[in-house]
Structure formats: C-alpha cells, structure tokens
Amino acid sequence: MFLSDPALGILMLVLFIVFLMLGFPIAFTLMALGVGFGYVTRGDTVFQLFVQRTYSVMANDVLISIPLFLFMGYVVERANILDRLFRSIQLAAGWVPGSLAVATLITCAMFATATGIVGAVVTLMGLLAFPAMLRAGYDTRLAAGVVCAGGCLGILIPPSVMLILYGATAGVSVVKLYAAAFLPGLMLAGLYTAYVIIIAMIFPSRAPKLPPQERAGSVFEVAWALATSFFPLAVLISAVLGAIVFGLATPSEAAAVGALGAVLLALAYRSFSVDKMKESVFLTARASAMVCWLFVGSAVFSAVFALLGGQQVVENFVLSLNLSPVGFLLLTQAIIFVLGWPLEWTEIIVIFLPIFLPLLDNFGIDPIFFGVLVGLNLQTSFLSPPVAMAPFYLKGVAPKHVTIDQIFAGVMPFLAIVILSMALLYLFPEIALWLPSALYG
Amino acid sequence: MQRFLLAVDTLNTFIGKLFAWTIVILTLAICYEVFCRYVLRAPTTWAYDASYMLYGTLFMMAGAYTLARNGHVRGDFLYRSWPVKRQALVDLILYFLFYFPGIIALIYSGWQYFYLSFLLNEHSSFSPDGPMIWPFKGLIPITGVLMFLQGVVEVVRCTIALRTGQWPERLHDVEEMEKMILEDAANKSDAEAIGRGSL
Amino acid sequence: HAQASVKLKFQSTWPNKDIFHEFAGDFVRYVNTMAGGRVELELLAAGAVVPAFQVADAVSSGIIDGGHGVSAYWYGKNKAFSLFGTAPAFGWDADELMGWIRYGGGQALYDELVQGILKLNVVGLLTGPMPGQPLGWFKNPITSPDQLKGLKYRTVGLAADLNKELGVAVTILPGGEIVPAMDRGLIDGAEFNNPSSDLVLGFPDVSKVYMVRSYHQALECFEVLFNKAKFDGLPKDVQAIIRGAADAASSDMMWKAQDRYSKDLEVLKSRGVKVMPTPEPVLQAQLNAWDKVIANLSADPFFKKVIDSQMAWAKRVVGFRLEYEPDSAMAYNHFFKKA
Ligand code: NA
Ligand code: NA
Numbered sequence: 008m009f010l011s012d013p014a015l016g017i018l019m020l021v022l023f024i025v026f027l028m029l030g031f032p033i034a035f036t037l038m039a040l041g042v043g044f045g046y047v048t049r050g051d052t053v054f055q056l057f058v059q060r061t062y063s064v065m066a067n068d069v070l071i072s073i074p075l076f077l078f079m080g081y082v083v084e085r086a087n088i089l090d091r092l093f094r095s096i097q098l099a100a101g102w103v104p105g106s107l108a109v110a111t112l113i114t115c116a117m118f119a120t121a122t123g124i125v126g127a128v129v130t131l132m133g134l135l136a137f138p139a140m141l142r143a144g145y146d147t148r149l150a151a152g153v154v155c156a157g158g159c160l161g162i163l164i165p166p167s168v169m170l171i172l173y174g175a176t177a178g179v180s181v182v183k184l185y186a187a188a189f190l191p192g193l194m195l196a197g198l199y200t201a202y203v204i205i206i207a208m209i210f211p212s213r214a215p216k217l218p219p220q221e222r223a224g225s226v227f228e229v230a231w232a233l234a235t236s237f238f239p240l241a242v243l244i245s246a247v248l249g250a251i252v253f254g255l256a257t258p259s260e261a262a263a264v265g266a267l268g269a270v271l272l273a274l275a276y277r278s279f280s281v282d283k284m285k286e287s288v289f290l291t292a293r294a295s296a297m298v299c300w301l302f303v304g305s306a307v308f309s310a311v312f313a314l315l316g317g318q319q320v321v322e323n324f325v326l327s328l329n330l331s332p333v334g335f336l337l338l339t340q341a342i343i344f345v346l347g348w349p350l351e352w353t354e355i356i357v358i359f360l361p362i363f364l365p366l367l368d369n370f371g372i373d374p375i376f377f378g379v380l381v382g383l384n385l386q387t388s389f390l391s392p393p394v395a396m397a398p399f400y401l402k403g404v405a406p407k408h409v410t411i412d413q414i415f416a417g418v419m420p421f422l423a424i425v426i427l428s429m430a431l432l433y434l435f436p437e438i439a440l441w442l443p444s445a446l447y448g
Numbered sequence: 449m450q451r452f453l454l455a456v457d458t459l460n461t462f463i464g465k466l467f468a469w470t471i472v473i474l475t476l477a478i479c480y481e482v483f484c485r486y487v488l489r490a491p492t493t494w495a496y497d498a499s500y501m502l503y504g505t506l507f508m509m510a511g512a513y514t515l516a517r518n519g520h521v522r523g524d525f526l527y528r529s530w531p532v533k534r535q536a537l538v539d540l541i542l543y544f545l546f547y548f549p550g551i552i553a554l555i556y557s558g559w560q561y562f563y564l565s566f567l568l569n570e571h572s573s574f575s576p577d578g579p580m581i582w583p584f585k586g587l588i589p590i591t592g593v594l595m596f597l598q599g600v601v602e603v604v605r606c607t608i609a610l611r612t613g614q615w616p617e618r619l620h621d622v623e624e625m626e627k628m629i630l631e632d633a634a635n636k637s638d639a640e641a642i643g644r645g646s647l
Numbered sequence: 648h649a650q651a652s653v654k655l656k657f658q659s660t661w662p663n664k665d666i667f668h669e670f671a672g673d674f675v676r677y678v679n680t681m682a683g684g685r686v687e688l689e690l691l692a693a694g695a696v697v698p699a700f701q702v703a704d705a706v707s708s709g710i711i712d713g714g715h716g717v718s719a720y721w722y723g724k725n726k727a728f729s730l731f732g733t734a735p736a737f738g739w740d741a742d743e744l745m746g747w748i749r750y751g752g753g754q755a756l757y758d759e760l761v762q763g764i765l766k767l768n769v770v771g772l773l774t775g776p777m778p779g780q781p782l783g784w785f786k787n788p789i790t791s792p793d794q795l796k797g798l799k800y801r802t803v804g805l806a807a808d809l810n811k812e813l814g815v816a817v818t819i820l821p822g823g824e825i826v827p828a829m830d831r832g833l834i835d836g837a838e839f840n841n842p843s844s845d846l847v848l849g850f851p852d853v854s855k856v857y858m859v860r861s862y863h864q865a866l867e868c869f870e871v872l873f874n875k876a877k878f879d880g881l882p883k884d885v886q887a888i889i890r891g892a893a894d895a896a897s898s899d900m901m902w903k904a905q906d907r908y909s910k911d912l913e914v915l916k917s918r919g920v921k922v923m924p925t926p927e928p929v930l931q932a933q934l935n936a937w938d939k940v941i942a943n944l945s946a947d948p949f950f951k952k953v954i955d956s957q958m959a960w961a962k963r964v965v966g967f968r969l970e971y972e973p974d975s976a977m978a979y980n981h982f983f984k985k986a
Binding site for chain 1: 464465467468469471472474475476477478479481482486496499500503504506507508510511513514515517519520521522523524525526527528530535538539542545546547549550553554556557558560561584585587588621622624625626627629630633634
C-alpha cells in the first residue's frame with residue numbers, strides 16, 4: 008500500500024464528495040466506498056461488517072418513529088385539511104396588516120409541523136395561497152418568499168423527522184431535542200410573521216388590505232371555521248408533542264398515537280378512503296426506505312472511516328487550528344450552510360454531521376444546542392440557490408409569468424431572518440436550553 | 449426479456465406494497481402497548497422487540513420497491529441537467545462498480561449471518577422472553593436477492609435509455625403530492641401552449 | 648526491534664465518560680506498555696465500528712480484533728452466557744467467581760460454550776471482578792416485594808429473568824437512554840452498575856432514592872474478547888503478556904474501584920440522594936426467584952452443568968470463608984462506629 012490507513016480514510020471522504028456529484032443513489036455510493044475501502048484494507052471481513060451495520064440500522068430503536076411520523080404526515084396531507092385550514096386562518100387574521108401573508112405563514116407552519124413534508128406544503132400552498140395573494144395585489148417576491156419560507160418550518164418545529172435523524176446520529180435524547188427546538192421554531196415563525204407585518208405597514212402596496220367582502224362576516228363564522236379546521240389539527244399536534252415533551256410517552260409511542268389520530272381526523276372530515284389509506288401506506292414505505300437505506304450506507308461508510316482512523320485525522324486537524332469554541336461553531340455552521348447549497352438536509356445530517364459531532368466535546372459545546380443551530384441552518388438548504396427545493400416546487404406550480412429569479416429574490420429576506428435567528432440563538436442560548444432545563448432539570 | 453423485467457418490477461412492487469402494511473401493524477401494536485401501559489398499568493413484554501422488527505421489516509422489504517420507483521435519494525444537482533444518454537451511461541457503470549458488489553456481499557455474508565443465528569436458535573437479548581431473532585436476520589439475504597434482481601432491471605433500463613435516448617416508462621404508482629401537482633401543472637401549461645398553437 | 652508491531656482494533660461497549668471505558672483503557676495501556684511495541688491495541692469508542700450488543704459477532708467475524716464488555720450482553724445467543732459474568736447470588740462475590748473460572752473449571756466450561764456450542768471464533772478472558780450492584784434508582788423507596796409487581800425497570804442478563812419472576816416489567820434500554828426515560832416517567836426504576844457510573848450517567852438528576860445491596864447482580868466480571876485466529880497467530884510470549892495484562896488490570900481495577908466507588912457514593916449523598924438498603928423481604932423474594940430461574944433454565948443440560956459446577960464451588964469456597972474469616976462488621980464497628 009502506498010497510503011497509510013488514515014490517509015485512505017481521508018481519500019475515501021474526498022472521493023465520496025466527488026462521486027456524490029455523479030448523481031448515483033447516495034445510499035449505494037456510500038455502501039460502495041465503505042465496502043471498497045474496507046476490502047482493500049481489511050479483506051473480506053468488511054462484508055460481515057456491512058451486514059452487521061445493516062442489522063444495527065434494522066434494530067435501531069430511535070429510527071422507529073420515522074415511518075410513524077411519515078405515515079401521520081401522509082395521512083394528514085391526503086385528508087384535504089389544508090384548504091379549510093388556510094381559509095379559517097385567513098378569516099381569523101383578516102384584521103392584521105398583510106393578513107393573507109400572515110395566514111399563509113401560520114398555515115404553512117402548522118401544516119408543515121403536522122406533516123413534516125416540505126414539498127407537499129410548498130406545492131399545495133403554491134396552488135392555494137400564492138394565487139390568492141397575487142390576486143389581492145401582493146408583491147410577487149413577498150408572496151413567493153412567504154410560501155417557500157413557511158413551507159420549510161416543519162423540519163425545525165417538533166415533532167420533526169429532522170430532529171429524530173439528528174438524535175439518532177448524535178446519540179442524544181430526541182425528547183430533549185424537541186424541547187430545545189420548540190421555542191427557536193416559534194421564534195423563527197414569529198420573526199417571519201413580524202417581518203411580513205412590518206413590510207405590510209411600511210409598504211401597503213406590497214401587501215394590500217383585503218377588500219371588505221373577503222373578510223369575515225361574524226365572530227361566530229370565524230369561530231366555527233377555526234373550530235372545525237384549526238383546532239382539530241392543533242389538538243393533534245399538541246397532543247403528540249405534549250406527550251413527548253412532558254414525558255408521557257416516548258417519541259415512537261406518540262408518533263403511533265398521532266398516526267392513529269390522523270386517520271380518525273381524516274375519517275371525521277369524510278375525506279379519507281381506502282385508496283387514500285393505500286397511498287399513505289405505500290408512500291410511507293418508500294420514504295422510510297429512502298431514509299433508512301441512507302443510514303445503512305452511511306453506517307458501513309462511517310464504520311470503515313473509523314477503522315481507518317480517518318476521524319482521528321479530522322479531529323487532529325481541527326484541534327491544530329486552535330479554534331475558540333466560537334470559531335469552531337462559526338466554521339461548522341458555515342460548512343453546513345455551504346453544503347446546503349447543493350445538498351439536501353438528510354444527506355448533511357446522516358453523512359457530514361457524524362464528522363463534526365465527536366469534536367463538540369473538545370469545545371465544550373452542548374450537542375443539543377448544536378442540534379438546534381443545525382436545524383435552523385438547514386432551513387437554508389431548502390431555500391438557497393442553486394439547489395433549492397422550495398423555490399423549485401413553487402416555480403413548478405406558479406403562474407408562468409413568475410420567474411425563478413423573482414422567487415429567489417423573495418426568499419432572500421427570509422434567509423437573512425434565518426441567519427438572524429441563528430445569531431440570536433448563539434447570543435441567547437437560553438432560547439433553546441431553557442425549556443429542556445425547566446422540564447428535565 | 450421484456451417479460452422478465454416487468455415480472456421483477458411487479459414482484460418487487462408487490463412485495464414492497466405487501467410489507468408496507470407493516471406500518472399499520474406497527475401503529476396498532478404501539479397504540480395497544482400505550483393502552484396497556486397507561487390505562488391498564490400492565491405493559492406488554494413484547495412491544496419493544498415487535499416495534500423494531502416491524503420497522504426493520506418495513507424499510508428492508510421496501511428497498512427494492514423504492515429502487516423500482518427510482519426513489520433512493522440522489523445528489524442530482526448536476527445529473528438532473530445531463531442528457532439522458534449521459535445519465536444512463538454513468539448509472540450503468542456505477543451499477544456494476546458501486547451497486548452489485550455491495551449487494552452480493554449482502555446476500556453472501558447476510559446468509560452466513562442469518563445461518564449462524566438460526567443454528568443457535570438466537571433469541572432477542574432485549575427482554576427475558578425475547579422472541580426468536582433469526583427470522584428477522586433472515587430478511588438481510590432475502591432483501592439482498594430482491595435488490596439484486598431489481599438492480600438487473602435497472603441495468604437493462606440504462607441500456608434501453610442508452611440506445612433510445614429516452615428513459616423507459618416505469619410502472620404507474622402512487623406519487624408524492626408535489627410530484628403529482630407539478631406534473632399536473634406542467635400538463636396544463638402544455639395544454640395551454642397547444643391551445644395557443646405554439647407547440 | 649526486529650519484530651514488526653501488530654496493531655489490533657479494540658472496541659469498548661461503554662459510554663465514553665463511564666468509568667468502565669476508563670477500565671478498558673487501563674487494560675489497553677497495560678498491554679501496550681508491557682508488550683514494548685510488539686502488539687498495540689487501539690481503543691475505539693463504543694459504537695465506533697459496531698454497537699455494543701454486536702461486539703461479540705464483530706470480534707468473531709474479525710471486523711474488530713477485540714472488545715471489552717460483559718458476557719450478559721450475549722445472553723440472547725444462549726442464556727448460559729450470563730453465568731460467566733452475572734451469576735446467581737450463591738453468597739459468593741465476584742472474586743470467588745474469578746476463582747471458579749481459574750481453579751473450579753469455569754474457563755473450560757466458558758470455552759466449551761463459546762467455541763464448542765456457539766462456534767464463535769473468539770478467545771475470552773474473564774477479568775475485573777465487580778462488587779455487588781445496587782437494586783438501583785427509584786421514584787419511591789421499595790419497601791416490599793409487592794411494590795416490584797408491574798414496575799417498569801431496566802436491567803440486563805439473568806437479572807432480567809429474575810425480575811420477571813418477581814412480576815417486574817423488565818425493559819432493556821441503551822445506557823444513555825436510561826436517565827432521560829426515567830426522568831419522563833417511562834420507567835419507574837433502573838439500575839446500571841456502581842456509584843461512579845451512575846453519577847456520570849446522571850441518575851441523581853432524575854431520582855433521589857438509591858437502593859443498594861441487592862441479589863439481582865451480586866457479582867459480575869468483565870469479559871475481554873479477541874478474535875481467535877488473530878490471538879492464536881500472536882507469538883506465545885505476546886499471548887502471555889496479554890493474559891498477564893488482563894490479570895494486572897483486574898487487580899488494579901479492584902483497587903481503583905475501592906477508591907472511586909466509595910468517594911462517588913459520598914458525592915451522591917452530598918447531592919441529596921437517599922442511599923437505602925434493600926429491605927430483607929425483597930432480598931428473600933429475590934433468592935426465591937433465583938430458585939425458579941435456575942429451575943426453569945436448567946432444562947438446558949449445558950446450563951445445568953455450569954450451575955452445578957458453580958454451586959459446588961460456591962458451597963465449598965464460601966463455606967470456607969464464612970467458617971474461617973472473622974466478621975469484618977464487628978471490627979469495623981469497634982473502630983469507626985463508637986458512640
Ligand atoms: Na440549497
Ligand atoms: Na447492572
């Protein structure tokens with residue numbers, strides 16, 4: 008061999024980044040590199056390693072809640088709740104400046120939280136809220152930014168699949184992560200809303216008031232609309248989240264009860280059928296397979312990386328930079344931000360975070376706090392060009408005259424708000440850490 | 449040949465969809481455990497083992513089905529913009545270089561892993577009455593075989609795309625909401641374009 | 648330096664900050680210094696290559712060259728495995744278990760199980776005797792055996808079978824999840840191992856009742872595994888160095904545990920933890936439950952063979968100690984418990 012083991016480890020990582028761009032399914036690219044480098048250095052025992060790591064993903068008790076939350080999400084998504092939800096919130100928010108945009112943000116936040124599926128939220132709201140805002144004379148860029156940014160909130164606000172993946176990868180309690188991400192999630196949604204209201208007040212032309220005939224008739228009408236759409240979903244989300252955060256149930260228990268609740272809710276709306284059940288079940292299987300096979304690939308990759316001592320090289324390198332904890336945080340968050348341009352959040356969490364996580368201890372950084380920062384940061388991976396799922400989805404359903412550049416321009420202020428939130432969180436870590444410490448001491 | 453391809457596609461789709469229903473069993477099993485624990489104050493001893501086994505079965509048995517739907521995530525920011533023939537050529541090479549060696553290892557070593565567990569009549573170590581664990585381990589080589597067959601089908605798809613410059617159609621199936629909506633939107637704008645006579 | 652150094656990957660099964668990982672590191676240090684560079688163990692963090700419960704499989708198949716854990720972890724393969732660590736409470740302590748392993752036929756039975764029955768490609772060194780383990784951490788003190796019925800409780804190995812006999816709903820959780828689960832009321836009680844580990848894992852944050860003196864795991868020892876082909880391939884003197892290092896680390900661990908466990912129990916008390924003895928009716932119920940566990944599992948001839956051998960040893964050796972040694976409590980009370 009010309010190269011030492013640790014050098015091979017680094018080569019493996021570099022090759023992964025190169026091969027990633029060839030567009031082959033990532034799970035199998037990881038598998039191939041892990042098995043390949045393992046074979047060169049450790050012989051055929053690597054085949055057993057691969058099998059045992061596969062088994063460890065199969066028996067991973069943290070990941071059980073992923074298919075359950077996905078199932079709950081698909082059921083809610085296919086139950087035609089979104090229309091009613093948006094209309095009722097729109098009625099209730101009629102008096103607020105920029106009411107349509109505010110209603111869009113709240114609907115997005117809620118729906119994204121219940122389903123956790125970004126693409127569905129953005130496209131559905133792109134069909135529903137986006138044209139409504141354009142008809143009402145809203146600035147195209149503002150309307151686009153609201154739909155895209157709102158649609159991504161679901162990956163941060165618990166119960167989020169992203170936080171489960173982080174918990175499984177970092178080996179920290181998903182429950183504490185949920186408690187920690189709750190206030191920052193609300194803060195981000197609140198800042199988005201505040202931004203929209205301020206814009207509507209300063210530049211009324213960008214977010215004009217609704218004509219009177221489109222506002223609510225009576226308090227009763229509003230209350231009824233909310234009671235039949237907003238509250239059932241709110242109760243479902245709070246029950247799931249409350250059960251987890253207040254320690255009444257494990258995440259997988261809460262997810263299972265949530266999935267059952269979603270089916271009952273959909274039945275109550277008379278918008279569920281055997282076909283929709285089948286669709287939800289099949290999509291759950293495919294989405295779970297997608298995420299879990301990524302874990303299988305990364306499990307063998309990271310095991311071989313550890314056997315080769317690659318992690319040690321990375322660690323020694325980072326430690327040799329003599330970074331302060333702030334410097335380390337800035338560096339890692341900047342790397343995650345940049346990775347978010349071409350990549351999606353699943354790959355970043357499953358593949359790249361394991362390289363940073365063992366370093367946290369050296370800098371005295373709480374992995375839960377780091378997880379929430381990552382969660383905020385990953386919002387940007389959906390929004391930032393060139394690969395930005397949310398703007399692309401919106402472009403796909405938007406009227407032809409709306410250009411992708413307009414959408415990106417509309418997203419920029421919201422990207423800035425994400426970065427502002429990260430700064431706030433860094434300056435006041437209590438935003439994340441207060442709730443878990445209040446709940447769990 | 450064509451019949452073999454369709455048969456494999458159909459087989460894997462059938463198996464994936466059949467085992468997809470484990471999500472419903474998983475949901476009900478955990479809800480039952482929640483009921484026993486919180487209402488009856490008498491937790492079951494099998495819920496923990498049952499839950500990871502159902503979850504593991506779900507995603508393993510859906511692996512080939514997901515591949516048949518092209519559902520495994522790709523880092524496709526460059527790939528997406530390539531012509532079909534280049535996509536197909538790169539995929540074809542990488543199926544042989546990346547995919548098959550690992551999947552063959554999964555079959556061969558997975559069988560050994562399962563067989564040892566079977567000989568020991570291995571039980572779960574997570575509870576005093578742990579259930580047998582070897583049937584669950586047996587899913588590894590089974591999944592390997594299904595993935596291998598699907599890989600062959602994908603290779604043939606690549607060769608067809610290489611010849612014709614078009615990706616062959618996949619079986620029709622339920623799609624993600626955004627994909628359906630986007631396709632609808634694209635069809636509608638095509639229709640409008642036809643209406644205006646510009647296509 | 649004529650001989651090239653053999654580098655072996657050695658993975659622990661313990662959380663990084665746990666004193667058990669430190670004990671694993673001590674063993675590795677002994678080997679590496681004593682072998683003068685002819686063999687070099689590289690200690691990997693728990694889970695670095697495989698998860699804790701897969702270390703035996705991984706060592707057997709050669710994925711890693713060695714591992715540090717306890718035999719109770721493999722009891723899904725064969726319940727007799729647990730006997731070579733956390734055996735029934737016959738009145739013996741872990742040091743007397745080590746004596747059985749060396750001079751009572753224990754090692755031969757272990758080798759028969761591992762290499763003969765289970766066909767694992769491993770060499771196992773049993774080392775590091777541990778003092779008796781606390782019944783654990785609870786929301787409320789356990790005052791009677793009835794209180795254990797329906798209680799959700801975390802333990803491992805044969806202690807799981809024992810607690811099942813007592814009507815306990817036994818749950819197995821990964822080490823790092825025990826404390827958060829207890830905090831949320833998911834489990835009502837849990838044990839891990841010793842004051843130092845329990846302190847680091849954060850038990851005093853979630854519970855203030857620490858019930859000590861229990862028969863569920865009155866004795867236990869570590870198990871150091873090596874891949875058999877790798878181990879047999881080492882020069883005979885290097886093999887002897889590794890065995891010697893295991894013994895050296897074993898004694899060192901006993902002495903270090905005296906120091907650390909006693910200090911950390913005081914730390915626990917200073918943090919408001921109430922340390923209470925397990926009441927006698929519970930202890931008696933545990934012994935009765937051991938009878939049932941032994942009777943049930945003795946249906947397996949190999950299990951019975953090991954139990955018979957252990958009982959013969961314990962009967963003689965513990966009997967000797969009780970007859971021969973003075974009562975340590977009397978002397979202790981004379982000097983330290985004066986009114
Ligand atoms: Na991006
Ligand atoms: Na214990």
